[in-house]
């Protein structure tokens with residue numbers, strides 16, 4: 001990866017080499033700016049820490065000429081506001097028919113690009129179902145998969161009869177009538193990527209209310225997406241990639257107004 005260092009604006013503070021998680025940047029001295037030696041380039045994970053912490057903004061990672069984007073200023077977000085925002089996140093299971101625009105969806109997914117990922121691997125890609133009819137098909141295929149589990153030792157088999165009878169009565173207990181469904185998909189041969197996918201989806205989940213969008217994790221759909229051939233065929237992911245998890249989303253029909261009780265904190269100080 002290319003490290004672009006503007007030696008005129010570099011103040012030789014040495015922070016870039018201190019923060020580099022891979023220790024590949026030779027620190028600056030009075031006469032020379034910091035260097036990423038050629039033989040260490042392959043060890044650089046392009047995480048951008050050198051760029052992030054550079055006081056004069058003398059380093060960028062990536063294309064030469066790329067301008068560093070200013071980060072959060074450390075103000076304007078009182079902890080109390082963040083506390084109430086995060087504690088107010090709720091699963092939404094009743095949606096308006098109004099679709100979420102592609103622009104809004106892209107804004108949410110763009111935020112998830114900045115999620116942590118092991119070794120900065122950024123393995124997560126997305127499949128967005130925009131059409132409510134497709135979401136309904138996914139729900140139907142998930143029910144179809146559930147029916148194959150009845151009478152088996154599968155841990156979910158006990159819940160299935162009630163879910164299926166609700167479905168038969170016309171209640172979408174799977175996708176909750178959501179207008180959209182989001183799948184995070186990851187390489188099947190990279191177990192670390194599974195954690196990355198959940199972190200990325202969590203970013204979407206947490207960011208969504210700020211855009212007026214409601215979400216709900218789709219556990220049943222996710223399980224079916226990895227086990228039920230007809231659903232796998234419908235998703236038609238690129239070869240070598242598996243659907244990691246699913247999330248329903250859309251505009252909430254009801255606004256979450258109150259924060260429910262949760263278990264008390266359990267912390268061991270060591």
Ligand SMILES: Cc1cc2nc3c(=O)[nH]c(=O)nc-3n(C[C@H](O)[C@H](O)[C@H](O)COP(=O)(O)O)c2cc1C
Nearest residue numbers: 089090091092093173174176216217218219220221
């Ligand atoms: C991994 C995971 C899978 C979930 N799967 C479903 C699901 O299939 N259907 C559903 O209605 N809710 C699902 N949920 C939502 C949980 O039921 C919900 O998060 C929990 O009841 C707490 O409520 P809250 O999200 O409003 O705080 C899932 C949540 C998680 C984290």
